[in-house]
Amino acid sequence: MKNIVFFITLLIFWLALTxxxxxxxxxxxxxxxxxxxxxxxxxLTGENTGKLLQPARYFWFLLFLLVFIWECLRANFDVAYRVLHPRMPIKPGIVKVELGLKSDLAKAILANSITMTPGTISVDLVGNVLYVHWIYVGSFDPAVYQNKVAGRFEKYIGRIFD
Amino acid sequence: MTDVIFRILLVIGVLFNFFGCIGLIRLPDVYNRLQSATKCVTLGTCSILLSLAVKYGFSEIGLKALVAIPLLFFAATVAAHALVKGSYSFGVKLGEQSVIDEYKDHADQKKNAGQDEIPGKEDTR
Known part of the structure; x- marks a missing residue:
């Protein structure tokens, strides 16, 4: 059954593309x-199908999209500024961030969002710990940078995908 | 009006792609270079695609440009992650300006557990 739905979705996508x-x-x-x-x-395990029918998730998704686009634009201006500045104000390093999310999909989406936001790239995900390369490490206190790196999206993604 | 928006978006796109290329040359190590390569270049290319969608509207070209934007987002982020992780496990060191490296402990553990199977690793270092 789920394969048939998958097949039809793909066919519609193909027709829209071509x-x-x-x-x-x-x-x-x-x-x-x-x-x-x-x-x-x-x-496609089909265990998440029930979540597709909850309207609140779509509301949070729209909100998340707006926040994400705003952060993404900020990321670009931030990196462009660091690149063009004559002295290049960078302070790179890899920091450890603990995630409070449970499902694999939510973690993957959060890792991808972190890659697109100001000066951070996710390096590796081990269990519940995400290693993030940060172009300007502002603080060495785990509580502060945890909030700075992941806190912006975690609550939205938790409400959408968990 | 659409022509003006099209031109503005196109110029923004080209400018950000250009910034990304400057970053690729100026920044010190592979990890920082990837930062500029993923962020600036993704926004630049998205902006160019968006300008196409504005110019051609609801037609074949416009729709394809819109569909390409999310695909580009996922492709760029996953590629950046794969490149960063790959170069770290290959032994590329962080640049001299780096201030902190919390991934080192985990990487060392993995190496000691005997998962170090990349051939020719010692030669290239």
């Missing part, structure tokens, strides 16, 4: 979707 409804195009899309389902269908 923007034509000729028979040859639909056949190609069906073949490509079928191969994708055969290879990757097993990763």
């Amino acid at each position: 923007f034509s409804v000729s028979a040859a195009n639909i056949l190609t899309g069906a073949a490509a979707s079928l191969i994708t389902v055969l290879f990757f269908g097993k990763y």
